[in-house]
Amino acid sequence: MTIILFDGLIYASVLAVLCVGLSLTYKITSVPNFAHTSFAILGMYMALIMSKVIGLSVYVALPVAFAASGALALFMYYGIIRILQKKKSSLISLIIATLAFDMFMIGVLNIIADGVRNTYRVNSRDFTLRSLDTVIGGDGGLPLVFIVTIVLLAGLALGLYFLLYRTSFGMSMRGAIENESLAQTLGINTRTIFCFAWFLSGGLAGMAGVLMAMWFQGDPSLAAIMLPSIFAGSIVGGFSSIYGAILGGLLVGLSEVVGTSVLIDLLGYWVIPYRPVIPFIAMIATLLVLPGGLIQLITKYQKRRKTMMRKSKEEEEGDSVGT
Amino acid sequence: MASRNALGSSGEKPGAERHGGAPLDTAHGKTDAPATSPAAQGGNSNSNRAIEIKDLVCGYGKNQVLHGVDFSADLSKITAIVGSNGSGKSTMLKALFGLCDVKSGSIHALGRDITHVPTHSILGYGISYMAQRKNVFQDLTLRENLAVVTGLRNAEQAMDHFPELLPFLDRPAVTLSGGQRQLLAMAMVLVHKPRIMLFDEPTAALSPKNADIIIGKIKDLNAQHENCIVLVEQNVKHALRNCDKVYLLASGNVVYSGDPATLLDDKDLASKYLGMTPQ
Numbered sequence: 345m346t347i348i349l350f351d352g353l354i355y356a357s358v359l360a361v362l363c364v365g366l367s368l369t370y371k372i373t374s375v376p377n378f379a380h381t382s383f384a385i386l387g388m389y390m391a392l393i394m395s396k397v398i399g400l401s402v403y404v405a406l407p408v409a410f411a412a413s414g415a416l417a418l419f420m421y422y423g424i425i426r427i428l429q430k431k432k433s434s435l436i437s438l439i440i441a442t443l444a445f446d447m448f449m450i451g452v453l454n455i456i457a458d459g460v461r462n463t464y465r466v467n468s469r470d471f472t473l474r475s476l477d478t479v480i481g482g483d484g485g486l487p488l489v490f491i492v493t494i495v496l497l498a499g500l501a502l503g504l505y506f507l508l509y510r511t512s513f514g515m516s517m518r519g520a521i522e523n524e525s526l527a528q529t530l531g532i533n534t535r536t537i538f539c540f541a542w543f544l545s546g547g548l549a550g551m552a553g554v555l556m557a558m559w560f561q562g563d564p565s566l567a568a569i570m571l572p573s574i575f576a577g578s579i580v581g582g583f584s585s586i587y588g589a590i591l592g593g594l595l596v597g598l599s600e601v602v603g604t605s606v607l608i609d610l611l612g613y614w615v616i617p618y619r620p621v622i623p624f625i626a627m628i629a630t631l632l633v634l635p636g637g638l639i640q641l642i643t644k645y646q647k648r649r650k651t652m653m654r655k656s657k658e659e660e661e662g663d664s665v666g667t
Numbered sequence: 668m669a670s671r672n673a674l675g676s677s678g679e680k681p682g683a684e685r686h687g688g689a690p691l692d693t694a695h696g697k698t699d700a701p702a703t704s705p706a707a708q709g710g711n712s713n714s715n716r717a718i719e720i721k722d723l724v725c726g727y728g729k730n731q732v733l734h735g736v737d738f739s740a741d742l743s744k745i746t747a748i749v750g751s752n753g754s755g756k757s758t759m760l761k762a763l764f765g766l767c768d769v770k771s772g773s774i775h776a777l778g779r780d781i782t783h784v785p786t787h788s789i790l791g792y793g794i795s796y797m798a799q800r801k802n803v804f805q806d807l808t809l810r811e812n813l814a815v816v817t818g819l820r821n822a823e824q825a826m827d828h829f830p831e832l833l834p835f836l837d838r839p840a841v842t843l844s845g846g847q848r849q850l851l852a853m854a855m856v857l858v859h860k861p862r863i864m865l866f867d868e869p870t871a872a873l874s875p876k877n878a879d880i881i882i883g884k885i886k887d888l889n890a891q892h893e894n895c896i897v898l899v900e901q902n903v904k905h906a907l908r909n910c911d912k913v914y915l916l917a918s919g920n921v922v923y924s925g926d927p928a929t930l931l932d933d934k935d936l937a938s939k940y941l942g943m944t945p946q
C-alpha cells in the first residue's frame with residue numbers, strides 16, 4: 345500500500361512539474377512542444393552519469409540536469425522555433441519541427457546510453473538509481489527522493505506565484521505573453537523573457553527526469569511513453585494555465601498509478617500494458633466535456649463567489665444607508 | 668481586398684495628376700528645410716527637429732503600405748496625421764517603432780538614426796508610442812500594468828497625473844471602460860517622460876467629454892514639457908483645431924503637409940479626402 349502511495353505521489357509530482365513546463369512554453373510560443381519529454385530523459389542520463397560514472401551523489405545531478413536540459417530547451421527555442429516563427433511558419437510546420445527535434449533527441453539519447461554502457465560498463469537501459477537513495481528511518485522508511493519531489497513541486501508552485509504576481513519581471517512576463525508588441529513598445533526585451541522561460545521549462549524537466557530515474561526506471565524510450573501523460577495532464581488542467589497544469593499533472597499521474605493498481609486487483613496483471621489508456625481517456629473526456637480544463641471550472645467558481653460577495657456587500661451597505 | 672483596391676485607385680489618380688507629394692508641399696509653402704544628408708538635420712538646419720522620415724517605403728510582408736513618404740515633426744509642436752481608414756496612418760507610427768517591415772528610406776529621431784533599431788530599444792531614444800488598439804495588458808491589474816513600466820514600487824506614483832484611475836488600481840484592466848483604458852495607456856506611456864510621443868487615435872470610440880479630457884491632457888503635456896507630439900486622428904476637425912502642422916495621407920502617400928488652416932481652405936482636398944462638404 346505504501347509503495348503505491350510513493351509510486352503515485354512521486355509519479356504525479358514529476359508529471360506535474362513536466363506539465364508546468366509544457367504549459368509555460370505553450371503559453372509563450374503557442375506551439376505544443378512534442379520534444380518536451382526529451383528534456384527529462386536528458387536529465388535521467390545526467391543522473392546516471394553523475395552517480396554511476398563520476399561517482400557523485402545523485403542529488404548533484406539536479407542542478408547539472410537543470411543546466412543541461414535548460415540549455416537544450418534554449419537551443420531548441422532560439423535555434424529552431426524562433427527562426428521558424430520569424431519566417432511566419434504555420435502552426436503545423438512548427439509542430440512538425442518539434443516532432444523532428446524529438447526524433448533527433450531520441451537518437452542522441454540512445455547514443456548517450458550506448459556510449460555510457462560501452463565506455464564505462466554501466467547498465468544504461470531500464471536502469472534505476474533507487475538503491476543509491478537515502479531512506480530516512482531505515483528499511484521501510486521514507487525515501488529522500490519522495491521528500492525532494494514533493495518539495496520541488498511545492499517550491500515550484502510557490503516560486504512561480506511569487507515570480508509572476510509579486511515581481512515586476514513576472515508582470516512583464518505575463519504582459520509579454522499576452523501582447524508581445526505592446527510589451528516591446530514599452531521597452532521590454534521580450535526575447536530575453538521568452539528565452540528565460542524556455543530555459544526554466546527545460547531545466548525543470550531535467551530535474552524531473554533525475555527524480556524519475558531515482559524511483560522508477562530510466563530509458564530513452566520513456567520519451568515517447570511519457571508524452572501522452574504529460575499532454576493529458578496539461579489538457580486536463582487547461583492547456584495554457586500554469587496552475588491548471590499542476591492540478592492536471594497530479595490528477596492524471598495519480599489516476600494512472602492508482603487506477604492501474606486497482607485494475608490489476610480487479611482484472612489481473614494483463615492490464616499493465618494498457619496503462620497509457622488512462623491518460624488518453626482523461627484527455628479525451630476533458631476535451632469533450634470541459635475543453636477549458638479544470639482551471640476553467642475554478643475561475644468560473646471564483647467569479648461567481650466574487651460577484652456574490654460584491655452583491656452581499658452592496659446589500660449590507662444599502663442596509664446601513666437605510667438605517 | 669476589393670475595397671482596398673478601390674480606395675487605392677481613387678486615391679492615387681488625383682494624387683498623380685494634381686497633387687504629387689512633393690509639388691504640393693512647395694505649393695503650400697512647406698516649412699521643411701530640404702535637408703540633403705541626415706547629418707544636416709540634427710544641428711544647423713533645424714535644431715527643433717524631433718522626427719525626420721525620408722522616402723519611407725514600408726508595409727507588412729509583401730503588402731506594401733507606405734510608398735515613399737516624407738515626414739517631419741518638431742519639438743514643442745503638435746503634428747497631426749489625418750486620412751481615411753486604411754490610408755496608412757497607423758503604419759507610419761508603427762514604422763517609427765519598428766513594428767512593420769521597412770523596405771527603404773530612413774527614420775531619424777532627435778538626430779539619431781532609428782531605422783533598424785529593435786522595438787524594445789526605441790523607448791531608450793526618448794520616444795513613446797500609444798497604439799490604437801490593445802494598448803494596455805488586459806489580464807493585468809492597473810497596478811501591474813504600471814509596474815511593467817515603472818517597477819513595483821513606483822507604480823502608484825505613476826498615477827499622479829491620473830487621479831481618476833486611482834479607485835481601480837487593483838482591478839484587471841479588462842474591466843475598465845474605453846476612456847479609462849485610454850487614460851491608463853497614456854499613464855503607461857508617459858512614465859519615462861519621453862521627448863517624443865506618438866498617439867494613435869487616443870480619442871477613438873470615446874464620448875466627446877472623454878475625448879476632450881484626453882486631448883486636454885495631450886495639450887497640457889505639450890505646453891509644459893515642450894515635447895514633440897504626433898497625433899493620429901480620425902476626427903479631422905478635432906485634429907485640425909489642436910495641431911500646429913498636419914499631414915494628410917491617402918493610400919500610403921502624403922497628399923498634403925503644412926498648415927492646418929490652409930488645408931481647410933483648400934475646398935478640393937477637404938471635400939475629396941476629409942469628407943467635408945464645401946460651403
Ligand SMILES: Nc1ncnc2c1ncn2[C@@H]1O[C@H](COP(=O)(O)OP(=O)(O)OP(=O)(O)O)[C@@H](O)[C@H]1O
Nearest residue numbers: 671727730732750751752753754755756757758759
Ligand atoms: N498587421 C498587418 N498586416 C497586414 N496588413 C496590414 C496590417 N496592418 C495594417 N495593414 C494594412 O495596411 C493598410 C494601412 O493600415 P493602417 O492601419 O496603417 O491604416 P490607418 O490609416 O491607421 O487606418 P484606420 O483609420 O482604420 O486606423 C491597410 O490596407 C491594412 O489592410
Ligand SMILES: [Mg+2]
Nearest residue numbers: 756757758799
Ligand atoms: Mg489606424
